Amino acid sequence: MNNRSILTLCLTILVPVGCYLVLKHYSDNAVILPRKLLLDEVVTKEKNGKTTFDSLWHKTANVHLINQQGDTVSLYDIKDKAIVIDLFFTHCPSICPRLTRSMKSLQESFKTGGASRLKVDTSVVQFISLSIDPVNDSVEQLKHYADNFGINPDNWWLLTGDRDSIYKFIFEELRIDKLSSEPVDTGFAHTSRFALLDRNYQMRGRLGQAYDGLDSTSMGVLARDIGLLMLEKDRQKPSTLFTEIISLSWLWLVILLCIAIFMWLLNKNRKNS
Helix, strand or coil, rough: CCCHHHHHHHHHHHHCCCCCCHHHHHHHHHHCCEEEEEEEEEEEECCCCCEEEEEEEEEECCEEEEECCCCCEHHHHHHCCCCEEEEEECCCCCCCCHHHHHHHHHHHHHHCCCCCCCCEEECCCCEEEEEECCCCHEEEEEEHHHHHHHHCCCCCEEEEECCHHHHHHHHHHHHHHHHHHHHEEECCCCCCEEEEEECCCCEEEECCCCCCCCCHCCCCCHHHHHHHHHHHHCCCCCCCCHHHHHCCHHHHHHHHHHHHHHCCCCCCCCHHH
């Protein structure tokens, strides 16, 4: 086999793999993910005479509260999911019922299964409705409210607990007042904004704000962003690119077919010569 034949064979093998890698690279980077919103600080580092800047994004601290089932739960009980949080109270006569319906629509958009038997997919996202009036919102009251709205508790918690802990969480951890165009009363955190946390408990969003639970367009963006966060690469994990290539049986079938055609043509040319 001469040098030209060897080059042709190499190209036959490398071109399909190269095309796949290029397409995968650009398709991965074509998606614009919701950006991180809460910057704690920028650390300056000096290494080998070069100055680098490292952004440290705020990680939401853990909090322990009680859900509508009477179970004590915590934020960090939720693993490897997106988390959506809204603020409400059960006797709210204005925006809270609308926010609850928006959250319910979100939960129902993550159903799986056949048309006749849909089931909530609990592996993707956890929904949390946090009472801003925990003194009046007992577990029994939350359960009654949940039943009235047909809330599925599998991945939707209505939470109550110590008022000071809740308000510290809202303003020091979620910092919802900094992510809203509307003023948020520190004494009664009544807002239509939905917070989105990623699997690392970091706040994410668009245009520097949380999502508006009263805006159907904003809720559509939120539903899409939940899915995007689950596709986001975990930079802490090693690359699986080589494993992915090995597992592409269809790609190797194409390569083998190309090689077979190449060898057939080569053999045919030899016989003709």
